[in-house]
Amino acid sequence: MSGQARTRRGWTQNPEAVREDILSAAISEFAAHGLSGARVDRIAARTETSKRMIYYYFGDKLGLYSAALETAYAEVRHGEETLDLDRLSPMAALERLVAFTFDHHRSNPDFIRMVMIENIHNAAHLSNSEVIRDLNTTAIDRIAELCRRGAEDGTMRPDVDPVALHWQISALSFFNVSNEPTFSALFGEAFFSDDMQIARRRMVVEAVMLSVGALRPAAPGPS
Amino acid sequence: MSGQARTRRGWTQNPEAVREDILSAAISEFAAHGLSGARVDRIAARTETSKRMIYYYFGDKLGLYSAALETAYAEVRHGEETLDLDRLSPMAALERLVAFTFDHHRSNPDFIRMVMIENIHNAAHLSNSEVIRDLNTTAIDRIAELCRRGAEDGTMRPDVDPVALHWQISALSFFNVSNEPTFSALFGEAFFSDDMQIARRRMVVEAVMLSVGALRPAAPGPS
DNA sequence: ACAAGAATGTACTGGTCGGTTAAATCGCCG
DNA sequence: CGGCGATTTAACCGACCAGTACATTCTTGT
Numbered sequence: 001m002s003g004q005a006r007t008r009r010g011w012t013q014n015p016e017a018v019r020e021d022i023l024s025a026a027i028s029e030f031a032a033h034g035l036s037g038a039r040v041d042r043i044a045a046r047t048e049t050s051k052r053m054i055y056y057y058f059g060d061k062l063g064l065y066s067a068a069l070e071t072a073y074a075e076v077r078h079g080e081e082t083l084d085l086d087r088l089s090p091m092a093a094l095e096r097l098v099a100f101t102f103d104h105h106r107s108n109p110d111f112i113r114m115v116m117i118e119n120i121h122n123a124a125h126l127s128n129s130e131v132i133r134d135l136n137t138t139a140i141d142r143i144a145e146l147c148r149r150g151a152e153d154g155t156m157r158p159d160v161d162p163v164a165l166h167w168q169i170s171a172l173s174f175f176n177v178s179n180e181p182t183f184s185a186l187f188g189e190a191f192f193s194d195d196m197q198i199a200r201r202r203m204v205v206e207a208v209m210l211s212v213g214a215l216r217p218a219a220p221g222p223s
Numbered sequence: 224m225s226g227q228a229r230t231r232r233g234w235t236q237n238p239e240a241v242r243e244d245i246l247s248a249a250i251s252e253f254a255a256h257g258l259s260g261a262r263v264d265r266i267a268a269r270t271e272t273s274k275r276m277i278y279y280y281f282g283d284k285l286g287l288y289s290a291a292l293e294t295a296y297a298e299v300r301h302g303e304e305t306l307d308l309d310r311l312s313p314m315a316a317l318e319r320l321v322a323f324t325f326d327h328h329r330s331n332p333d334f335i336r337m338v339m340i341e342n343i344h345n346a347a348h349l350s351n352s353e354v355i356r357d358l359n360t361t362a363i364d365r366i367a368e369l370c371r372r373g374a375e376d377g378t379m380r381p382d383v384d385p386v387a388l389h390w391q392i393s394a395l396s397f398f399n400v401s402n403e404p405t406f407s408a409l410f411g412e413a414f415f416s417d418d419m420q421i422a423r424r425r426m427v428v429e430a431v432m433l434s435v436g437a438l439r440p441a442a443p444g445p446s
Numbered sequence: 447a448c449a450a451g452a453a454t455g456t457a458c459t460g461g462t463c464g465g466t467t468a469a470a471t472c473g474c475c476g
Numbered sequence: 477c478g479g480c481g482a483t484t485t486a487a488c489c490g491a492c493c494a495g496t497a498c499a500t501t502c503t504t505g506t
Contacts, residue, residue: 015453034343037259040494050455051495061494115405116339120257123404136409163410164426168395174402175394181346182338183393186359187386203387207434211426238483263464273485275466284464 019057021047026054026068031113035065035121066125070132072114077135079104085142090150091209097146098169098205105173106197112177140166147212156212165212172204242280244271249291254336258288258344289348293355295337300358302327308365313373314432320369321392321428328396329420335400363389370435379435388435395427 025046029038040061044051058064083100085093105112118126126132143162150156176197184192248269252261263284267274281287306323308316328335341349349355366385373379399420407415 018453034257034259036257039492041492052454052456055495056453113343115402116343119402119404120260120336120339120343121404123408126405126408133409140410163414164423166410167406167414167423168426168430170402170406171398172391172394175398178401179338179342179393179397181342181344182349183390185346185349186356187363187389191386191390200387200390203391203434207391207430210433211430241483262462264462274464275485276483278465279483 015057018049018053021049022054022057022064023068023071026064027072027110027114030065030068030117031072031110034117035061038065040064062125066129069114069118069125070129072111073132073135076104076108076111077139079108080139085146089155090146090153091155093146094150094156094212095205095209097143098173098208099201101169102173102176102201102204105177109177112174115174116178150212160212165208168211169208172207176200176204238280241272241276245277245280245287246291246294249277249287250295250333250337253288253291253340254295254333257340258284261288263287285348289352292337292341292348293352295334296355296358299327299331299334300362302331303362308369312378313369313376314378316369317373317379317435318428318432320366321396321431322424324392325396325399325424325427328400332400335397338397339401373435383435388431391434392431395430399423399427 022043025043026038028046029043033039038061040051040054043064044054047053054064058067080100083097085097088096140162143166147156147160147162147165151158151160180192190196245266248266249261251269252266256262261284263274263277266287267277270276277287281290303323306320308320311319363385366389370379370383370385370388374381374383403415413419
């Protein structure tokens with residue numbers, strides 16, 4: 001009867017796997033073509049299953065898009081969890097965080113593109129997902145703790161805003177991937193070679209470190 | 224014969240004006256909905272004229288899109304020409320350039336969105352336009368000159384790469400607009416209030432100034 | 447083993463939307 | 477003023493594509 005492995009199930013009819021299969025195909029397709037540019041038939045074609053299943057599990061195109069967006073966020077944010085910064089000194093931790101973020105963004109272009117697309121749509125779908133909001137809150141908490149420690153031991157300015165810091169790190173890391181096509185069309189592809197990326201990562205790390213530093217050269221502004 | 228005003232022509236049948244009318248409507252529509260999300264009928268509706276005219280002047284949707292992209296670039300880059308930096312000291316000029324770019328991006332959201340969309344499409348249409356390439360080359364020239372002067376009088380590091388500097392300025396100014404929707408959905412809209420924008424502009428200016436500065440605190444990196 | 451429901455395949459449809467056809471109108475030149 | 481090319485209008489078409497109807501197969505509880 002139950003003879004063989006009932007560990008889960010071995011062969012046909014595995015809903016979870018089907019869902020994941022669809023989501024992964026959906027992320028590729030949406031990332032490549034945008035919300036309205038994406039074709040449900042094309043997503044189905046990339047799948048082991050059929051178009052019918054997409055509607056069965058996700059209702060409609062928008063439902064699929066929302067689920068794909070959530071999945072993309074979850075994957076990327078979970079990838080950040082490996083990093084543990086508490087063991088490092090504040091500045092070393094910051095350096096590590098920035099370099100990691102820079103690389104992590106670069107190795108997840110589909111996520112970047114999903115976020116770009118969501119921005120085109122004014123974050124209408126993101127707003128409905130408290131899952132995603134939670135994911136990001138913890139990201140901020142991590143930085144806030146880092147700032148606290150840095151202020152405490154005097155290596156960072158005490159007035160650094162964690163959200164602003166996160167913003168700055170994101171901006172530089174995100175733009176590097178999001179605007180590569182236009183930028184390299186205008187200024188040459190060499191700018192995105194591996195060597196150049198290493199140089200730019202150093203530049204980005206340095207820029208962030210300098211802007212939180214307690215010790216600075218004279219203030220630049222007038223007045 | 225030529226009796227009245229032949230200044231141009233006063234009433235019906237003014238091809239240039241029609242073209243411009245269409246382009247302006249197209250930029251709004253494409254910026255709002257993306258290339259495939261944009262509806263030609265909707266563009267026509269925003270126009271004084273009809274859909275047929277769009278095809279008459281621009282051939283097809285893609286031709287219209289390309290023209291709209293070029294126009295958006297031209298408008299924004301021409302807006303930058305007012306700025307003359309040669310009269311200022313290098314660092315003052317840089318400060319002015321960064322602050323201006325930050326504001327200018329913010330006041331041209333449609334342009335930003337067009338570029339986002341073009342990036343989604345891997346800059347496929349931008350690549351065909353040497354008009355746009357020219358516009359951007361002069362932008363780089365301006366910065367290169369600035370770097371040269373800065374290196375000469377010792378206020379800037381001599382090894383600053385003009386393209387990299389342009390990249391950094393663009394990244395911070397661009398992201399501020401492009402990712403406002405998702406960022407404010409995740410971290411609160413207050414982050415984009417006018418007050419906060421002023422604070423962030425200061426932060427951006429400062430970050431850029433620091434990273435080109437000849438005088439620095441101890442280098443952050445290891446090794 | 448069998449009913450009941452969950453999961454899946456096939457074939458189709460109705461609306462949407464980029465693009466077109468054919469004819470009218472305008473302005474200019476002789 | 478008459479004809480010719482540039483411009484404009486209105487109605488239309490055909491492909492594409494999100495979503496569905498319906499039949500079928502698998503899984504599980506009893």
